[in-house]
């Protein structure tokens with residue numbers, strides 16, 4: 515029995531549709547749809563109806579930029595009423611960034627947008643693409659989720675909590691600070707209590723503008739003065755990847771704090787996230803993070819770097835002033851932080 519659910523598959527590129535070339539795997543226009551049609555499961559009567567929108571050019575997701583996030587958002591916005599859900603096929607390298615970006619961009623979303631891809635191309639032996647795409651389509655047609663999520667290697671994750679954990683395992687993604695939305699085994703087990711409620715009102719697409727954002731990973735011996743000019747003049751927002759619960763080198767001579775203070779005065783929003791995959795930033799727990807709080811940096815809490823970066827893009831694109839952006843960075847807008 516066909517559910518009569520209609521799913522729009524947006525194919526942006528990534529390993530799932532790549533073919534070998536003399537310079538390594540590349541996406542190639544026109545090869546994916548015939549490959550997809552060669553999968554038996556897709557032709558079962560109980561399988562949802564689907565249509566494929568293929569992007570041009572197809573991208574290795576290392577090349578994805580802000581304009582491509584907008585392009586995906588526009589396709590969803592334009593076809594929203596025609597489909598019951600969307601599956602976005604995307605490279606794994608930056609999938610968590612794009613899923614995070616779309617979770618902010620698609621305000622009032624009440625349909626599922628499921629990102630997936632694969633570690634092994636669909637045209638190769640042992641591809642994980644088959645399981646990923648079939649389950650992603652079934653999840654998108656299930657009526658059980660209505661948020662931006664990411665299905666990969668048996669796990670359904672909230673998009674803005676997900677992060678790529680492994681360059682080679684087939685269970686490549688996880689959401690270390692948030693429970694899985696579902697797992698696939700013989701059945702698909704949904705965890706209804708952690709799935710977000712449907713958005714209320716009409717879908718609104720908040721396109722992003724290409725604001726200058728930076729990420730600075732702190733390491734022992736970092737010479738902060740080398741980063742002075744970008745931090746105080748050019749960047750609108752900086753995400754610090756600090757140690758542990760938000761700590762930074764603070765011995766005399768490590769002059770980050772005056773830079774942070776100056777950056778704040780010149781209008782830059784500084785967000786502190788952790789280099790640890792799991793756990794939360796807590797500014798002021800240690801003396802080595804208390805200066806950041808005094809210098810008006812904001813805590814990224816347990817947000818992923820991907821969520822913090824894309825949230826900054828979103829808030830600047832909404833046109834908020836610096837103080838509002840600082841406040842909203844510390845609030846939970848769409849499940850991105852506890």
Ligand code: ASP
Pocket residue numbers: 527528529530573574575576604605606607608631632633
């Ligand atoms: N480089 C590829 C991409 O992100 C990797 C993948 O899809 O697994 O597009």
